[in-house]
Amino acid sequence: MNVLWVFAHPEPRSLNGALRDQGTATLARLGHRVRQSDLYAMGWNPVAGPADVAHDPREPLRLGPATDRARAAGALAPDIRAEHDKLAWADALVLQFPLWWHGMPAILKGWFDRVFVQGYAFGVHDDQGRPRRYGDGGLAGRRALVVTTAGARGTGLGPRGLHGDAEDVLFPVLHGTLFYAGMDVLPPLVVTGADRAGPAERARAAARLDDRLTALPTADPIGYRPERGGGYDEDLVLRPHLAPGRTDLAVHRT
Amino acid sequence: MNVLWVFAHPEPRSLNGALRDQGTATLARLGHRVRQSDLYAMGWNPVAGPADVAHDPREPLRLGPATDRARAAGALAPDIRAEHDKLAWADALVLQFPLWWHGMPAILKGWFDRVFVQGYAFGVHDDQGRPRRYGDGGLAGRRALVVTTAGARGTGLGPRGLHGDAEDVLFPVLHGTLFYAGMDVLPPLVVTGADRAGPAERARAAARLDDRLTALPTADPIGYRPERGGGYDEDLVLRPHLAPGRTDLAVHRT
Numbered sequence: 095m096n097v098l099w100v101f102a103h104p105e106p107r108s109l110n111g112a113l114r115d116q117g118t119a120t121l122a123r124l125g126h127r128v129r130q131s132d133l134y135a136m137g138w139n140p141v142a143g144p145a146d147v148a149h150d151p152r153e154p155l156r157l158g159p160a161t162d163r164a165r166a167a168g169a170l171a172p173d174i175r176a177e178h179d180k181l182a183w184a185d186a187l188v189l190q191f192p193l194w195w196h197g198m199p200a201i202l203k204g205w206f207d208r209v210f211v212q213g214y215a216f217g218v219h220d221d222q223g224r225p226r227r228y229g230d231g232g233l234a235g236r237r238a239l240v241v242t243t244a245g246a247r248g249t250g251l252g253p254r255g256l257h258g259d260a261e262d263v264l265f266p267v268l269h270g271t272l273f274y275a276g277m278d279v280l281p282p283l284v285v286t287g288a289d290r291a292g293p294a295e296r297a298r299a300a301a302r303l304d305d306r307l308t309a310l311p312t313a314d315p316i317g318y319r320p321e322r323g324g325g326y327d328e329d330l331v332l333r334p335h336l337a338p339g340r341t342d343l344a345v346h347r348t
Numbered sequence: 349m350n351v352l353w354v355f356a357h358p359e360p361r362s363l364n365g366a367l368r369d370q371g372t373a374t375l376a377r378l379g380h381r382v383r384q385s386d387l388y389a390m391g392w393n394p395v396a397g398p399a400d401v402a403h404d405p406r407e408p409l410r411l412g413p414a415t416d417r418a419r420a421a422g423a424l425a426p427d428i429r430a431e432h433d434k435l436a437w438a439d440a441l442v443l444q445f446p447l448w449w450h451g452m453p454a455i456l457k458g459w460f461d462r463v464f465v466q467g468y469a470f471g472v473h474d475d476q477g478r479p480r481r482y483g484d485g486g487l488a489g490r491r492a493l494v495v496t497t498a499g500a501r502g503t504g505l506g507p508r509g510l511h512g513d514a515e516d517v518l519f520p521v522l523h524g525t526l527f528y529a530g531m532d533v534l535p536p537l538v539v540t541g542a543d544r545a546g547p548a549e550r551a552r553a554a555a556r557l558d559d560r561l562t563a564l565p566t567a568d569p570i571g572y573r574p575e576r577g578g579g580y581d582e583d584l585v586l587r588p589h590l591a592p593g594r595t596d597l598a599v600h601r602t
Contacts, residue, residue: 196524198457200395253585254594258519267449332508332509342516343512343516343596
Protein backbone atom coordinates (compact mmCIF):
# COMPACT_ATOMS: atom_id res chain seq x y z
CA MET A 95 0.00 0.00 0.00
CA ASN A 96 0.92 3.61 -0.36
CA VAL A 97 0.65 5.15 3.10
CA LEU A 98 0.61 8.86 3.92
CA TRP A 99 1.71 9.45 7.52
CA VAL A 100 0.60 12.82 8.88
CA PHE A 101 2.54 13.72 12.01
CA ALA A 102 1.66 16.65 14.28
CA HIS A 103 4.07 16.93 17.21
CA PRO A 104 6.55 19.76 17.82
CA GLU A 105 9.34 17.54 19.18
CA PRO A 106 10.87 14.62 17.22
CA ARG A 107 12.80 13.60 20.38
CA SER A 108 9.57 12.54 22.10
CA LEU A 109 7.47 9.42 22.58
CA ASN A 110 5.47 10.55 19.55
CA GLY A 111 8.62 11.04 17.53
CA ALA A 112 9.89 7.59 18.48
CA LEU A 113 6.57 5.99 17.54
CA ARG A 114 6.58 7.80 14.21
CA ASP A 115 10.11 6.66 13.41
CA GLN A 116 9.30 3.10 14.32
CA GLY A 117 5.92 3.07 12.60
CA THR A 118 7.23 4.34 9.29
CA ALA A 119 10.11 1.83 9.46
CA THR A 120 7.67 -0.98 10.18
CA LEU A 121 5.53 -0.06 7.19
CA ALA A 122 8.61 -0.04 4.94
CA ARG A 123 9.70 -3.40 6.32
CA LEU A 124 6.24 -4.78 5.51
CA GLY A 125 6.71 -3.72 1.90
CA HIS A 126 4.56 -0.59 1.91
CA ARG A 127 5.61 2.76 0.49
CA VAL A 128 5.48 5.65 2.96
CA ARG A 129 5.36 9.39 2.50
CA GLN A 130 5.15 11.84 5.38
CA SER A 131 3.56 15.16 6.11
CA ASP A 132 5.48 16.19 9.23
CA LEU A 133 3.45 19.31 9.85
CA TYR A 134 5.75 21.03 12.37
CA ALA A 135 8.83 20.25 10.28
CA MET A 136 7.07 21.59 7.17
CA GLY A 137 6.02 24.77 8.95
CA TRP A 138 2.48 23.99 7.85
CA ASN A 139 0.12 26.97 7.91
CA PRO A 140 -3.12 25.80 9.55
CA VAL A 141 -5.15 28.98 9.06
CA ALA A 142 -7.73 28.65 6.27
CA GLY A 143 -8.39 32.02 4.69
CA PRO A 144 -8.25 34.26 1.66
CA ALA A 145 -4.64 33.38 0.83
CA ASP A 146 -5.77 29.82 -0.01
CA VAL A 147 -7.47 31.17 -3.12
CA ALA A 148 -6.94 34.12 -5.41
CA HIS A 149 -9.50 36.19 -3.54
CA ASP A 150 -10.62 39.67 -4.58
CA PRO A 151 -10.72 41.53 -1.25
CA ARG A 152 -13.52 43.79 -2.47
CA GLU A 153 -15.86 40.81 -2.35
CA PRO A 154 -16.90 39.06 0.87
CA LEU A 155 -15.04 35.76 1.14
CA ARG A 156 -17.21 32.64 1.10
CA LEU A 157 -14.49 30.12 1.76
CA GLY A 158 -16.35 26.96 0.69
CA PRO A 159 -17.38 28.08 -2.79
CA ALA A 160 -14.13 30.02 -3.26
CA THR A 161 -11.95 26.98 -2.55
CA ASP A 162 -14.22 24.84 -4.75
CA ARG A 163 -13.71 27.23 -7.69
CA ALA A 164 -9.98 27.47 -7.06
CA ARG A 165 -9.69 23.70 -6.85
CA ALA A 166 -11.52 23.25 -10.15
CA ALA A 167 -9.23 25.83 -11.75
CA GLY A 168 -6.05 24.30 -10.27
CA ALA A 169 -5.52 27.58 -8.42
CA LEU A 170 -5.44 26.49 -4.78
CA ALA A 171 -2.38 27.51 -2.77
CA PRO A 172 0.62 25.31 -3.69
CA ASP A 173 0.94 23.80 -0.20
CA ILE A 174 -2.68 22.56 -0.39
CA ARG A 175 -2.13 21.13 -3.87
CA ALA A 176 0.94 19.28 -2.62
CA GLU A 177 -1.18 17.56 0.03
CA HIS A 178 -3.81 16.69 -2.58
CA ASP A 179 -1.06 15.06 -4.64
CA LYS A 180 -0.01 12.97 -1.65
CA LEU A 181 -3.63 11.98 -0.95
CA ALA A 182 -4.17 11.01 -4.60
CA TRP A 183 -1.18 8.70 -4.25
CA ALA A 184 -2.18 7.23 -0.88
CA ASP A 185 -4.18 4.08 -0.23
CA ALA A 186 -4.09 4.68 3.51
CA LEU A 187 -3.66 7.56 5.88
CA VAL A 188 -2.12 7.45 9.36
CA LEU A 189 -2.81 10.50 11.52
CA GLN A 190 -0.55 10.74 14.56
CA PHE A 191 -0.92 13.43 17.19
CA PRO A 192 -0.94 14.08 20.92
CA LEU A 193 -4.45 14.66 22.24
CA TRP A 194 -4.52 18.34 23.21
CA TRP A 195 -7.69 19.63 24.86
CA HIS A 196 -9.41 16.44 23.74
CA GLY A 197 -8.73 17.06 20.08
CA MET A 198 -6.11 17.48 17.41
CA PRO A 199 -3.38 20.08 17.77
CA ALA A 200 -4.32 23.18 15.78
CA ILE A 201 -1.67 22.47 13.15
CA LEU A 202 -3.44 19.21 12.27
CA LYS A 203 -6.98 20.58 12.56
CA GLY A 204 -5.88 23.21 10.07
CA TRP A 205 -4.54 20.53 7.74
CA PHE A 206 -8.14 19.33 7.44
CA ASP A 207 -9.56 22.86 7.33
CA ARG A 208 -7.31 23.79 4.40
CA VAL A 209 -6.83 20.50 2.52
CA PHE A 210 -10.33 18.99 2.81
CA VAL A 211 -11.91 21.72 0.67
CA GLN A 212 -15.36 21.92 -0.84
CA GLY A 213 -15.75 19.83 -3.99
CA TYR A 214 -12.97 17.57 -2.77
CA ALA A 215 -13.88 16.21 0.67
CA PHE A 216 -17.33 17.76 1.13
CA GLY A 217 -19.86 19.17 -1.28
CA VAL A 218 -19.16 16.22 -3.60
CA HIS A 219 -22.21 14.91 -5.46
CA ASP A 220 -23.18 11.92 -7.56
CA ASP A 221 -24.80 11.96 -11.01
CA GLN A 222 -28.22 12.58 -9.48
CA GLY A 223 -27.00 15.49 -7.40
CA ARG A 224 -27.10 13.63 -4.11
CA PRO A 225 -24.26 14.29 -1.65
CA ARG A 226 -21.51 11.70 -1.49
CA ARG A 227 -20.49 11.56 2.16
CA TYR A 228 -20.44 9.29 5.22
CA GLY A 229 -19.19 6.10 3.70
CA ASP A 230 -18.77 7.53 0.22
CA GLY A 231 -17.10 10.70 -0.99
CA GLY A 232 -14.05 12.32 -2.42
CA LEU A 233 -11.65 10.12 -0.46
CA ALA A 234 -13.49 6.82 -0.80
CA GLY A 235 -11.39 3.69 -1.10
CA ARG A 236 -8.79 4.82 1.41
CA ARG A 237 -8.20 3.50 4.91
CA ALA A 238 -7.51 5.79 7.87
CA LEU A 239 -5.89 5.06 11.22
CA VAL A 240 -5.70 7.58 14.07
CA VAL A 241 -2.79 7.15 16.49
CA THR A 242 -2.93 9.44 19.50
CA THR A 243 -1.24 9.84 22.87
CA ALA A 244 -2.87 11.22 25.99
CA GLY A 245 -1.58 12.12 29.41
CA ALA A 246 -4.75 10.74 30.96
CA ARG A 247 -4.88 7.22 32.32
CA GLY A 248 -6.76 4.66 30.23
CA THR A 249 -9.81 4.19 32.42
CA GLY A 250 -10.51 7.93 32.34
CA LEU A 251 -10.79 7.75 28.54
CA GLY A 252 -12.74 4.48 28.56
CA PRO A 253 -16.46 3.77 28.89
CA ARG A 254 -18.01 6.05 31.55
CA GLY A 255 -14.59 7.61 32.10
CA LEU A 256 -14.30 11.14 33.42
CA HIS A 257 -12.87 12.51 30.16
CA GLY A 258 -15.38 10.72 27.96
CA ASP A 259 -14.82 7.52 26.04
CA ALA A 260 -11.99 8.05 23.54
CA GLU A 261 -14.04 6.94 20.55
CA ASP A 262 -16.74 9.48 21.44
CA VAL A 263 -14.22 12.23 22.10
CA LEU A 264 -12.65 11.48 18.71
CA PHE A 265 -16.05 11.24 16.94
CA PRO A 266 -15.57 14.62 15.19
CA VAL A 267 -12.44 13.37 13.40
CA LEU A 268 -13.28 9.65 13.08
CA HIS A 269 -16.88 10.00 11.94
CA GLY A 270 -17.32 13.68 11.18
CA THR A 271 -14.20 14.04 9.03
CA LEU A 272 -12.61 10.77 7.90
CA PHE A 273 -15.80 8.72 7.48
CA TYR A 274 -17.59 11.82 6.16
CA ALA A 275 -15.01 12.06 3.37
CA GLY A 276 -15.61 8.42 2.46
CA MET A 277 -12.71 6.64 4.16
CA ASP A 278 -12.73 3.29 5.94
CA VAL A 279 -11.87 4.33 9.50
CA LEU A 280 -10.06 1.83 11.70
CA PRO A 281 -10.45 1.84 15.48
CA PRO A 282 -8.02 4.42 16.85
CA LEU A 283 -4.87 3.49 18.73
CA VAL A 284 -4.98 5.51 21.95
CA VAL A 285 -1.78 5.44 24.04
CA THR A 286 -2.75 6.68 27.50
CA GLY A 287 -0.53 7.65 30.42
CA ALA A 288 1.91 9.06 27.87
CA ASP A 289 3.31 11.75 30.19
CA ARG A 290 4.44 9.12 32.69
CA ALA A 291 5.50 6.37 30.26
CA GLY A 292 8.75 4.66 31.23
CA PRO A 293 10.69 2.19 29.07
CA ALA A 294 8.21 -0.65 29.64
CA GLU A 295 5.19 1.45 28.71
CA ARG A 296 6.99 2.82 25.67
CA ALA A 297 7.86 -0.67 24.49
CA ARG A 298 4.26 -1.75 24.96
CA ALA A 299 3.00 1.25 22.98
CA ALA A 300 5.49 0.45 20.21
CA ALA A 301 4.33 -3.17 20.08
CA ARG A 302 0.68 -2.11 19.90
CA LEU A 303 1.52 0.26 17.06
CA ASP A 304 3.34 -2.48 15.14
CA ASP A 305 0.33 -4.76 15.54
CA ARG A 306 -1.98 -2.10 14.18
CA LEU A 307 0.27 -1.32 11.25
CA THR A 308 0.60 -5.00 10.38
CA ALA A 309 -3.20 -5.18 10.25
CA LEU A 310 -3.56 -1.89 8.37
CA PRO A 311 -4.55 -3.48 5.03
CA THR A 312 -7.00 -5.99 6.52
CA ALA A 313 -8.42 -4.80 9.86
CA ASP A 314 -12.17 -4.26 10.07
CA PRO A 315 -13.10 -0.59 10.03
CA ILE A 316 -15.42 0.91 12.63
CA GLY A 317 -18.92 -0.03 11.49
CA TYR A 318 -20.29 3.47 11.06
CA ARG A 319 -23.62 3.54 9.25
CA PRO A 320 -23.41 4.85 5.69
CA GLU A 321 -25.77 7.73 4.95
CA ARG A 322 -27.15 5.80 1.98
CA GLY A 323 -27.76 2.53 3.77
CA GLY A 324 -31.38 3.37 4.57
CA GLY A 325 -30.78 3.99 8.28
CA TYR A 326 -31.52 7.69 8.18
CA ASP A 327 -34.78 9.36 7.18
CA GLU A 328 -35.21 12.42 4.97
CA ASP A 329 -34.46 14.68 7.96
CA LEU A 330 -31.15 12.80 8.43
CA VAL A 331 -32.41 11.28 11.69
CA LEU A 332 -31.80 7.63 12.50
CA ARG A 333 -35.00 5.67 11.99
CA PRO A 334 -36.76 4.71 15.23
CA HIS A 335 -36.58 0.93 14.77
CA LEU A 336 -32.77 1.15 14.79
CA ALA A 337 -31.19 1.40 18.25
CA PRO A 338 -34.60 2.22 19.76
CA GLY A 339 -34.67 4.61 22.69
CA ARG A 340 -31.02 5.57 22.43
CA THR A 341 -29.45 8.92 21.60
CA ASP A 342 -25.75 8.21 22.14
CA LEU A 343 -23.14 8.50 19.41
CA ALA A 344 -22.84 4.71 19.20
CA VAL A 345 -26.20 4.59 17.39
CA HIS A 346 -24.19 5.69 14.35
CA ARG A 347 -22.45 2.32 14.35
CA THR A 348 -24.17 -0.76 13.00
CA MET B 349 -20.00 41.70 33.68
CA ASN B 350 -16.72 41.84 31.82
CA VAL B 351 -17.11 39.73 28.69
CA LEU B 352 -14.31 38.50 26.46
CA TRP B 353 -15.64 37.70 22.97
CA VAL B 354 -13.35 35.38 21.02
CA PHE B 355 -14.20 35.45 17.31
CA ALA B 356 -12.78 33.02 14.77
CA HIS B 357 -14.09 33.73 11.28
CA PRO B 358 -12.02 34.97 8.31
CA GLU B 359 -14.72 37.28 6.91
CA PRO B 360 -16.32 40.11 8.90
CA ARG B 361 -18.85 40.61 6.05
CA SER B 362 -20.52 37.28 6.86
CA LEU B 363 -23.39 35.95 8.97
CA ASN B 364 -20.84 35.32 11.70
CA GLY B 365 -19.51 38.86 11.40
CA ALA B 366 -23.02 40.30 11.61
CA LEU B 367 -23.83 38.20 14.68
CA ARG B 368 -20.58 39.29 16.34
CA ASP B 369 -21.32 42.96 15.68
CA GLN B 370 -24.81 42.64 16.99
CA GLY B 371 -23.86 40.50 19.98
CA THR B 372 -21.15 42.82 21.21
CA ALA B 373 -23.50 45.80 20.77
CA THR B 374 -26.21 44.00 22.71
CA LEU B 375 -23.84 43.28 25.58
CA ALA B 376 -22.81 46.95 25.71
CA ARG B 377 -26.46 48.04 25.66
CA LEU B 378 -27.12 45.70 28.60
CA GLY B 379 -24.41 47.49 30.56
CA HIS B 380 -21.62 44.93 30.22
CA ARG B 381 -18.05 45.73 29.24
CA VAL B 382 -16.77 43.87 26.17
CA ARG B 383 -13.30 43.12 24.89
CA GLN B 384 -12.61 41.10 21.77
CA SER B 385 -10.05 38.66 20.54
CA ASP B 386 -10.79 38.69 16.80
CA LEU B 387 -8.31 35.96 15.96
CA TYR B 388 -8.18 36.43 12.18
CA ALA B 389 -7.92 40.22 12.52
CA MET B 390 -5.15 39.78 15.12
CA GLY B 391 -3.23 37.38 12.89
CA TRP B 392 -3.25 34.97 15.83
CA ASN B 393 -0.60 32.23 15.63
CA PRO B 394 -2.32 28.96 16.55
CA VAL B 395 0.74 26.71 16.51
CA ALA B 396 1.94 25.80 20.01
CA GLY B 397 5.66 25.18 19.99
CA PRO B 398 9.12 26.15 21.18
CA ALA B 399 8.64 29.84 20.39
CA ASP B 400 6.02 30.06 23.17
CA VAL B 401 8.79 29.67 25.73
CA ALA B 402 12.48 30.48 25.85
CA HIS B 403 13.43 26.98 24.80
CA ASP B 404 16.99 25.70 24.56
CA PRO B 405 16.95 23.71 21.30
CA ARG B 406 19.63 21.33 22.59
CA GLU B 407 17.06 19.92 25.01
CA PRO B 408 13.97 17.96 23.93
CA LEU B 409 10.92 20.17 24.28
CA ARG B 410 8.31 19.02 26.78
CA LEU B 411 5.71 21.64 26.08
CA GLY B 412 3.57 21.21 29.22
CA PRO B 413 6.31 21.63 31.81
CA ALA B 414 8.11 24.22 29.66
CA THR B 415 5.06 26.46 29.42
CA ASP B 416 4.40 25.96 33.14
CA ARG B 417 7.89 27.20 33.99
CA ALA B 418 7.67 30.08 31.53
CA ARG B 419 4.27 31.09 32.94
CA ALA B 420 5.60 31.09 36.50
CA ALA B 421 8.55 33.22 35.38
CA GLY B 422 6.38 35.65 33.38
CA ALA B 423 8.28 34.53 30.29
CA LEU B 424 5.51 33.21 28.03
CA ALA B 425 5.29 34.73 24.56
CA PRO B 426 3.74 38.23 24.72
CA ASP B 427 0.67 37.28 22.65
CA ILE B 428 -0.17 34.52 25.15
CA ARG B 429 0.31 36.88 28.10
CA ALA B 430 -2.04 39.40 26.47
CA GLU B 431 -4.77 36.74 26.34
CA HIS B 432 -4.13 35.84 29.98
CA ASP B 433 -4.61 39.50 30.86
CA LYS B 434 -7.96 39.54 29.05
CA LEU B 435 -9.03 36.32 30.79
CA ALA B 436 -8.02 37.70 34.19
CA TRP B 437 -10.29 40.65 33.48
CA ALA B 438 -13.22 38.59 32.14
CA ASP B 439 -16.21 37.27 34.06
CA ALA B 440 -17.56 35.55 30.98
CA LEU B 441 -16.26 34.22 27.72
CA VAL B 442 -18.15 34.02 24.42
CA LEU B 443 -16.56 31.77 21.80
CA GLN B 444 -17.95 32.31 18.32
CA PHE B 445 -16.93 30.21 15.34
CA PRO B 446 -18.22 28.38 12.29
CA LEU B 447 -18.27 24.60 12.81
CA TRP B 448 -15.57 23.28 10.46
CA TRP B 449 -15.16 19.52 10.25
CA HIS B 450 -17.29 19.24 13.37
CA GLY B 451 -14.97 21.34 15.47
CA MET B 452 -13.35 24.70 15.95
CA PRO B 453 -11.37 26.32 13.14
CA ALA B 454 -7.67 25.71 13.72
CA ILE B 455 -7.05 29.34 14.64
CA LEU B 456 -9.38 28.93 17.65
CA LYS B 457 -8.20 25.43 18.58
CA GLY B 458 -4.73 26.91 18.70
CA TRP B 459 -5.93 29.71 20.97
CA PHE B 460 -6.71 27.00 23.52
CA ASP B 461 -3.54 25.02 22.73
CA ARG B 462 -1.35 28.08 23.35
CA VAL B 463 -3.27 30.08 25.99
CA PHE B 464 -4.60 27.25 28.19
CA VAL B 465 -1.12 26.24 29.35
CA GLN B 466 -0.07 23.88 32.12
CA GLY B 467 -0.27 25.42 35.58
CA TYR B 468 -2.96 27.80 34.30
CA ALA B 469 -5.81 25.77 32.81
CA PHE B 470 -4.58 22.23 33.50
CA GLY B 471 -2.06 20.79 35.92
CA VAL B 472 -3.49 23.10 38.62
CA HIS B 473 -3.59 21.59 42.11
CA ASP B 474 -5.10 22.36 45.48
CA ASP B 475 -3.30 22.50 48.85
CA GLN B 476 -3.40 18.71 49.13
CA GLY B 477 -1.95 18.19 45.69
CA ARG B 478 -5.20 17.05 44.11
CA PRO B 479 -5.95 18.26 40.58
CA ARG B 480 -8.37 21.14 40.24
CA ARG B 481 -10.34 20.42 37.08
CA TYR B 482 -13.84 19.58 35.82
CA GLY B 483 -15.90 22.08 37.75
CA ASP B 484 -12.93 23.68 39.48
CA GLY B 485 -9.65 24.95 38.12
CA GLY B 486 -7.64 27.87 36.92
CA LEU B 487 -10.60 29.57 35.25
CA ALA B 488 -13.23 28.86 37.91
CA GLY B 489 -15.85 31.52 38.49
CA ARG B 490 -16.23 32.40 34.82
CA ARG B 491 -19.14 31.63 32.53
CA ALA B 492 -18.65 30.40 28.97
CA LEU B 493 -21.02 30.46 25.99
CA VAL B 494 -20.26 28.78 22.67
CA VAL B 495 -21.95 30.30 19.61
CA THR B 496 -21.47 28.35 16.43
CA THR B 497 -22.87 28.20 12.90
CA ALA B 498 -23.17 25.08 10.78
CA GLY B 499 -24.14 24.46 7.19
CA ALA B 500 -26.00 21.31 8.24
CA ARG B 501 -29.71 21.36 8.88
CA GLY B 502 -30.85 21.27 12.51
CA THR B 503 -32.22 17.75 12.62
CA GLY B 504 -28.92 16.34 11.36
CA LEU B 505 -27.18 17.85 14.39
CA GLY B 506 -29.95 16.88 16.83
CA PRO B 507 -30.59 13.67 18.76
CA ARG B 508 -29.88 10.62 16.54
CA GLY B 509 -28.94 12.99 13.71
CA LEU B 510 -26.53 11.85 11.02
CA HIS B 511 -23.79 14.25 12.10
CA GLY B 512 -24.15 13.46 15.79
CA ASP B 513 -25.99 15.53 18.38
CA ALA B 514 -24.39 18.98 18.57
CA GLU B 515 -23.77 18.79 22.31
CA ASP B 516 -21.92 15.49 21.87
CA VAL B 517 -19.96 16.75 18.88
CA LEU B 518 -18.97 19.81 20.94
CA PHE B 519 -18.16 17.71 24.06
CA PRO B 520 -14.39 18.15 23.60
CA VAL B 521 -14.69 21.93 23.92
CA LEU B 522 -17.71 22.20 26.25
CA HIS B 523 -16.73 19.50 28.74
CA GLY B 524 -13.14 18.63 27.86
CA THR B 525 -11.87 22.22 27.74
CA LEU B 526 -14.18 24.85 29.25
CA PHE B 527 -15.62 22.72 32.07
CA TYR B 528 -12.23 21.08 32.58
CA ALA B 529 -10.72 24.50 33.24
CA GLY B 530 -13.39 25.22 35.83
CA MET B 531 -15.89 27.34 33.94
CA ASP B 532 -19.67 27.30 34.11
CA VAL B 533 -20.57 26.22 30.59
CA LEU B 534 -23.90 27.37 29.18
CA PRO B 535 -25.77 25.33 26.57
CA PRO B 536 -24.30 26.24 23.18
CA LEU B 537 -26.16 28.32 20.62
CA VAL B 538 -26.02 26.34 17.39
CA VAL B 539 -27.24 28.18 14.28
CA THR B 540 -27.86 25.52 11.63
CA GLY B 541 -28.56 25.92 7.91
CA ALA B 542 -26.14 28.85 7.97
CA ASP B 543 -25.03 28.43 4.35
CA ARG B 544 -28.57 28.89 3.10
CA ALA B 545 -29.81 31.50 5.60
CA GLY B 546 -31.88 34.25 4.05
CA PRO B 547 -33.00 37.47 5.78
CA ALA B 548 -35.67 35.70 7.87
CA GLU B 549 -33.28 33.01 9.12
CA ARG B 550 -30.63 35.62 9.86
CA ALA B 551 -33.09 37.70 11.86
CA ARG B 552 -34.14 34.62 13.80
CA ALA B 553 -30.51 33.74 14.56
CA ALA B 554 -29.91 37.31 15.72
CA ALA B 555 -32.93 37.17 18.02
CA ARG B 556 -31.80 33.86 19.49
CA LEU B 557 -28.35 35.32 20.13
CA ASP B 558 -29.83 38.37 21.86
CA ASP B 559 -31.91 36.10 24.10
CA ARG B 560 -28.85 34.11 25.06
CA LEU B 561 -26.77 37.18 25.78
CA THR B 562 -29.54 38.70 27.88
CA ALA B 563 -29.51 35.51 29.96
CA LEU B 564 -25.69 35.29 30.06
CA PRO B 565 -25.36 36.29 33.75
CA THR B 566 -28.20 34.08 34.99
CA ALA B 567 -28.80 31.08 32.68
CA ASP B 568 -28.29 27.62 34.17
CA PRO B 569 -25.05 26.01 33.02
CA ILE B 570 -24.98 22.49 31.58
CA GLY B 571 -25.11 20.19 34.59
CA TYR B 572 -21.81 18.42 34.03
CA ARG B 573 -20.73 16.32 37.00
CA PRO B 574 -17.82 17.80 38.94
CA GLU B 575 -14.87 15.46 39.39
CA ARG B 576 -15.01 16.03 43.16
CA GLY B 577 -18.73 15.42 43.58
CA GLY B 578 -18.26 11.75 44.42
CA GLY B 579 -19.60 10.47 41.11
CA TYR B 580 -16.30 9.04 39.89
CA ASP B 581 -14.26 6.29 41.50
CA GLU B 582 -10.47 6.21 41.98
CA ASP B 583 -10.05 5.02 38.38
CA LEU B 584 -12.02 8.09 37.22
CA VAL B 585 -14.92 5.89 36.11
CA LEU B 586 -18.52 6.87 36.84
CA ARG B 587 -19.85 4.78 39.70
CA PRO B 588 -22.25 2.02 38.60
CA HIS B 589 -25.29 3.24 40.53
CA LEU B 590 -25.22 6.47 38.53
CA ALA B 591 -26.81 6.23 35.06
CA PRO B 592 -26.73 2.42 35.30
CA GLY B 593 -26.12 0.51 32.09
CA ARG B 594 -25.30 3.57 30.02
CA THR B 595 -22.03 4.54 28.36
CA ASP B 596 -23.06 7.65 26.42
CA LEU B 597 -21.53 11.06 27.00
CA ALA B 598 -24.72 12.26 28.71
CA VAL B 599 -23.78 10.20 31.78
CA HIS B 600 -21.38 13.04 32.54
CA ARG B 601 -24.36 15.32 33.18
CA THR B 602 -26.29 15.13 36.42
